[in-house]
Amino acid sequence: MIHHYSIAVANTKEVAGVLNEIFQGHVTKFRPRENSYMVWFDDAYGSAIELYPLKTEMLPGENEQAAQFVSNEEASGYSATHAAISVALDKKSIFQLARSLGWRAVELPRGHFNVIELWLENRVMIELLTPEMAADYLRAFAKEKEGV
Structure with missing residues (x-):
């Protein structure tokens, strides 16, 4: 953790x-x-x-x-360091917030799940997972853990 x-x-x-x-x-x-x-x-x-x-x-x-x-x-000012974080917000709210600040936000596939890349100040990326995306992530992780 x-x-x-x-x-x-x-x-x-x-x-x-x-x-x-x-x-x-x-x-x-x-x-x-x-x-x-x-x-x-x-x-x-x-x-x-x-x-x-x-x-x-x-x-x-x-x-x-x-x-x-x-x-x-x-x-x-750029870094490879990032985190994937589950959030309670929905996609629409995240994209509206990013747009209001002029920050890049884009939904992208990561294999068996999607994330929203939110670029803080268009420089530092964090991956946000809505509740639906987090559920897909956990399913993918369970399969990975089982070796499927």
């Missing part, structure tokens, strides 16, 4: 608000990094997404130090 993951975006406050609307949870500041937020899903697992300012990188600490945050002005 994944409890949280982190991404870097240009407008942390705006993206936090949009993700909060999608996940229907709540937002808090992420104190270790200035201008950072956590979007909580308000589920039983403490699921959340941490939002750092664009070009933030995490480096390993020395000895017993925690990870260190640095800004890399050379960073492109």
Whole structure:
């Protein structure tokens, strides 16, 4: 189970608000990094997404130090890191929200199930699964698990 993951975006406050609307949870500041937020899903697992300012990188600490945050002005802002997340919203609501922000959103097949690629700020992709898509995903996973 994944409890949280982190991404870097240009407008942390705006993206936090949009993700909060999608996940229907709540937002808090992420104190270790200035201008950072956590979007909580308000589920039983403490699921959340941490939002750092664009070009933030995490480096390993020395000895017993925690990870260190640095800004890399050379960073492109794109990342291969993404997550597939089930949401309660329907396709129409997701596409309307994306359109209102000018963000790319497209439904695409992933084998035996579909996802909506939502591109936060047209830079960071998350895959959203509506309840119907999540059911298809779980069916596909069950078949994969059985070796079918």
